[in-house]
Amino acid sequence: MVTKKNWTTAQQLLEMPDDGYRYELVRGEIRRMPPSFEEHGLVSANVAVDLAPYVRRNGLGRVIVAETGYLLESNPDHVRAPDVSFLRQERVSPPGERRSFVQGAPDLAFEVLSPSNRPGPMAEKVADYLAAGCPMVVVIDPVLRAVTVHRPGQDPQLLNESDTLDGGEVVPGWQMPVREIFA
Secondary structure (H helix, E strand, O other): OOOOOOOOOHHHOOOOOOOOOOEEEEEOEEEEEOOOOOHHHHHHHHHHHHHHHHHHHHOOEEOOOOOOOOEOOOOOOOOOOOOEEEEEHOOOOOOOOOOOOEEEEOOOHHEEEHHHHHHHHHHHHHHHHOOOOOOEEEEEEEEOOOOOOOOOOOOOEEEOOOOEEEOOOOOOOOOEEEEHHHH
């Protein structure tokens, strides 16, 4: 006989008091993460500052920061929070309806590796995004000064500082030199 665990719901996660930590909900189980360090924040900001004006200027959607939660699955609830993400215009909620987690996967997720979020757990996050329908996940490694691009059904693509990251079919025409991610 299988018994149901005492899962935390996405609603309960939303209602938690702010205690200075960041949380994700992994199949009903709370995962606490320490605040990000300076390099993590700078790298995330560099991506967002480059991507957001391009997305707005071309009416493609919205770039979202602040580790916004995406409800990837329900029952048990599964909420992941990328460092930076992109939502296509048709998926952006209208004003007044933005006070909950985004339903479904982002259209593009950026994750920055940090001491508390290394390759093993990151591989799990990437798999979660892709399984939920995210067409592109970019993992940024500040130590190696490289990025890895993940797409469903394709081998990961490793880019170094001499390469250029592009938005592919998700954000057509957007390009950013990898070295600028770490500037």
